[in-house]
């Protein structure tokens with residue numbers, strides 16, 4: 001047989017050393033009995049396939065290993081001894097393989113189901129709600145960024161140095177979603193760490209600094225928030241030479257965007273739109289786009305601007321994400337049309353105020369009553385830092401000129417101030433130089449002033465979202481805070497809306513408030529009497 005089959009090896013360099021044992025065995029055998037014996041050996045092997053199911057996977061691999069060096073081995077692509085018995089054997093093998101594949105599938109499915117159960121339990125524990133196909137397992141710890149996603153050590157070190165020991169619920173879920181390359185719209189309470197939830201995966205996705213175009217864009221609705229986000233990015237990217245740029249007026253005016261070295265660009269929609277129109281900035285390489293405070297960006301006055309940015313970010317494999325503490329249905333609907341295969345992540349309940357804030361309603365009767373109430377409150381216990389919100393810049397200026405002489409360190413911020421003045425006001429408040437910051441809604445969203453003890457809604461907010469975001473400047477990152485909302489006769493129709501928000505976030509609300517009628521609450525900015533106490537001349 002060895003001789004007969006030698007023609008099969010013609011033209012093939014046969015390694016006699018390697019297959020010495022086989023050659024010796026074949027040479028010993030009588031050529032007539034040879035194939036019968038080999039066939040029966042093959043049958044024997046075939047019989048071995050009638051084994052308990054559990055052992056089949058192991059058996060088939062052992063069999064493969066055993067067959068190495070036996071007569072029916074494939075030599076460099078040729079099956080040397082092909083007989084009817086080996087066909088039967090192959091059929092058996094196919095069956096065994098099919099069964100073991102089936103078994104593998106079942107085991108895998110079982111394990112997947114167990115993992116899904118564990119994920120669901122974990123999400124419930126952290127009040128995380130998800131929808132979307134194949135949502136990744138939430139993070140148990142920041143260490144998993146290393147074990148599951150090979151997070152670079154500079155980033156882990158930065159997280160540690162910033163004092164972030166454990167991911168917050170939104171970070172637990174949104175980070176794996178974005179790292180999986182999925183688009184995401186996320187809603188989580190104010191002060192719950194959404195910035196890190198989108199910056200961390202962005203830095204991981206970008207891996208290393210690269211030349212040749214803008215790779216990530218973060219859109220923020222105000223300049224103040226852009227500056228803050230820029231600083232947060234820089235802190236997280238420390239030790240890595242990413243080119244993180246803030247779209248300032250100066251940059252917009254003077255930069256040559258055709259040679260713009262930039263990994264991450266942070267901008268307001270207006271400035272970026274101007275750069276697209278005037279400077280032909282190229283966003284076609286952008287891999288990662290974040291719309292922070294997304295519901296604000298989707299409002300009609302900003303929508304045109306974000307729309308042109310979204311269109312300019314034409315990379316088909318872009319990952320877009322939307323983050324906010326409030327996510328109205330109309331934004332969800334628009335987001336669904338815009339995004340593909342997105343995962344929706346909600347922490348707690350949508351559009352809910354943070355549970356760490358003690359909320360209070362105070363009836364002041366009239367505008368004069370408000371001024372008395374705030375003065376009295378400061379006289380009794382001024383626990384800075386305190387933020388006071390008013391409905392317009394005119395009213396903010398008026399209150400400032402009243403309180404400026406009251407022997408408290410007070411400042412004001414609104415859109416009539418220059419950029420430098422606005423930044424100064426924010427920095428002084430952060431540094432504790434200002435105790436009371438009087439503000440319009442320009443700093444109501446996104447701004448992270450550490451440790452604000454109390455927010456006073458001097459003027460009733462104009463919508464549910466405004467209420468949630470304004471009071472959310474206090475009680476951040478798990479700390480407690482306080483919110484006081486003044487109301488007058490004009491605001492009574494909308495009291496029930498605030499009462500509902502208070503009750504939903506666990507505050508005690510007098511029952512009579514819950515019995516009031518609910519009225520659609522949008523853009524409630526009634527004409528109010530002037531704040532001034534100076535007599536009219």
Ligand SMILES: Nc1ncnc2c1ncn2[C@@H]1O[C@H](COP(=O)(O)OP(=O)(O)OP(=O)(O)O)[C@@H](O)[C@H]1O
Pocket residue numbers: 163164165166167168171188189190191192193194195196324325445446447448472476477
């Ligand atoms: N894992 C963490 N552990 C502790 N603190 C954290 C963690 N992540 C973020 N923080 C801190 O929590 C604070 C709030 O974070 P951030 O400003 O991102 O909140 P946010 O959810 O975006 O709030 P908003 O809705 O008001 O914009 C920041 O001071 C931030 O440094």
